[in-house]
Amino acid sequence: MTSPQQPVPARPTSRDVARAAGVSQATVSLVLGGKWPGRVSEVTAQRVREAAAELGYRPNLAARSLRLGRTRTALLVVPALTNEFFARVYAGAAALAAEHDFGVVLYPSPDGTGPARDPFDSARAALDGVIASSMAADALDALHGADLPLVMLDSDASDTGPAAHVNLDIADGMRQVTDHLLGLGHRRFLHLASAVDTWTFAVRAEALHEALGAAGDATVRTVRAPLDVGAGREAAEQALAVTGERPTAIICDDDILAAGACKAARRLGLRVPDELSVTGFDDLALATALEPELTTVRLPAEQVGERGMEALLAVLDGRPAEQGGLPVELVVRGSTAPPPAARA
Amino acid sequence: MTSPQQPVPARPTSRDVARAAGVSQATVSLVLGGKWPGRVSEVTAQRVREAAAELGYRPNLAARSLRLGRTRTALLVVPALTNEFFARVYAGAAALAAEHDFGVVLYPSPDGTGPARDPFDSARAALDGVIASSMAADALDALHGADLPLVMLDSDASDTGPAAHVNLDIADGMRQVTDHLLGLGHRRFLHLASAVDTWTFAVRAEALHEALGAAGDATVRTVRAPLDVGAGREAAEQALAVTGERPTAIICDDDILAAGACKAARRLGLRVPDELSVTGFDDLALATALEPELTTVRLPAEQVGERGMEALLAVLDGRPAEQGGLPVELVVRGSTAPPPAARA
DNA sequence: CCGCCGAAGTGTTACGTATAACGTCGAGGT
DNA sequence: ACCTCGACGTTATACGTAACACTTCGGCGG
Secondary structure (H helix, E strand, O other), rough: OOOOOOOOOOOOOHHHHHHHHHOOOOHHHHHHOOOOOOOOOHHHHHHHHHHHHHOOOOOOHHHHHHHHHHOEEEEEEOOOOOHHHHHHHHHHHHHHHHHHOOOOEOOOOOOOOOOOHHHHHHHHOOOOOOEEHHHHHHHHHHHHOOOOOOOEEOOOOOOOOEEEOOOOOOHHHHHHHHHHHHHOOOOOEEEEEEEOOOOOHHHHHHHHHHHHHHHHHEEEEEEOOOOOHHHHHHHHHHHHOOOOOOOEEHHHHHHHHHHHHHHHHHOOOOOOOOOOOEEOOOHHEEEEEEEOOOEOOOOOOOHHHHHHHHHHHHHOOOOOOOEEEEEEOOOOOOOOOOHHHHHH | OOOOOOOOOOOOOOOHHHHHHOOOOHHHHHHHHOOOOOOOOOHHHHHHHHHHHHHHHOOOOHHHHHHOOOOEEEEEEOOOOOHHHHHHHHHHHHHHHHOOOEEEEOOOOOOOOOOOOOOHHHHOOOOOOOEEEHHHHHHHHHHHOOOEEEHHHOOOOOOOOEEEEEOOHHHHHHHEEEEEEEOOOOOEEEEEEEOOOOOOHHHHHHHHHHHHHHHHOOOEEEEEEEEOOHHHHHHHHHOOOOOOOOOEEEEEEEEEHHHHHHHHHHHOOOOOOOOOOEEEOOOHHHHOOOOOOOOEEEEHOOOOOHHHHHHHHHHHHHOOOOOOOOOOOOOOOOOOOOOOHHHH
């Protein structure tokens, strides 16, 4: 329904702005580019800016990218956005990116289980850099080919391939969990661990065993499950149904698994936290949606994304990326309590 | 640590491929473009393809976009990815997009509450079209200015501005919920509604009242809350604490609110479903993480994204977009049961 | 008065691609 | 023998931008 009078309101180019301001296209570029301060007199600059605003000029990003060879676009590789943690990582990265006129595109993983195609075939935009979670390990091979600046999230920092690392202090979080439970008097544990074996989960296991080992008289059994409520429930149910001395606390690698553990407890007629304590990890919205609310470790997901983007921007500017782990925090809620024996 | 022998492994261009294959750059474009079949002899084409593979040639998207004036990129505008529903919409859209060599960028909404900036300032990519949820209504004004093809998700279909609509049969879902509860014998209801007033929630309210009105002897009270577990709990708790005849069932606009309602019930010592039935909407992972599991309406979120992208691709091709609502399905689980009176 | 300098702009070019317009060459019809 | 035509390629060009190299000009020291 376009009127013939106004055939195509074609987007104005910098040349149109130049014409309107009575200057050359080069001058428009100098003014609007913002670099080269003092290169153009203030009166002329003002005229150019007014003309640009008048025409509603927006620079053509394709042309700019072609000219500059940079796209101001980063790729974020995560296993699945349906996991709230990664949705929050994205939010953090995108927010900081926007402040620096950067964009963030996502690696498409349709099935939610992991990457399906070569990111450089599927990611439409040309990329200036990549931020990748270690949980999306499958994609890393493909990434290795392209020599793009790479920031790794929550990965083994001794891997010197990437340009920078942004890590959470996962080990400290797990230590806080175990100390909390040991302090309550628990000695028999079940570790409901993730079935995938990435760095972040390896660290959880290691820290858990180390902290429990220090207690001397603590025992722990480990079962693994995919990050899924149903799978977690099943694994926990089987492990709890075992004859002999039942664990009094379940330490889960993740809030989702903890939700499964709570369901398993209810099915077996065990009351949380009176008869069984349960802890999670991540502090998702789920943690406070459950009843009782989960004792868990709060991970600053948005900050992970921010720091990842920050590191990438630093690398692109040739600055050194700030290293160092992000602190995590134990949040004690209603799913943990002293074990039955200690309350008698 | 780049070796001086191989100073910069600059990305090969179509001209490099042409040189390697002993043809002109135009021929490379003809062959690799895939259009114009038969325009180049098969032997030559083969030679070009081999050279391209050999050099690892990837077309420069910025240059292509500049030339064609199209970017094969769509913008998806949703309120927040931390809402699992929209994460799944994105997944569906991105999956279908990838099949058509399209990309999907997201409107950045850092705070999770809604869009923060002009999408055309912040979205880095130039766009071929927009897919927008009616729940991100704030952004629509900004969109109105740019005459881009627009597909609306879950919005008022009588609004003829957009090029196409993709709607869920929300009314049918709400009817199924009320019929289910009426069939169980409930007559006194609480409608825990969303505080935001977009089309999709207006339809829920309308369908609810219509269906309950048909029953003749049913009463309903409405309270509103933001889509948040804590807010939902608070609103439900206040509404349930009222003196007089308590509702026997809470119909929630959303699983998140339903989780809040369940928490409220537990705080007040009401057992779900024996003393109070609760229903949700969406069928998020949360619905089966709770105990009891939520009776809810399953929305095909991924399909919404797919259909949205499908419609956009159709519009871009000048084809008519397929209209028609997507069916939804009541999933009966453990959070609904006959009211106390009926079980005596 | 010459030469030089800085200030303020302008002309020009290249980025890599897709395609319109244009050769070229041999086969086939009349 | 001449024209036509299709098959197969090539040449040339434009997309919009950024930035290098250049011009113009007034001022100023020697």
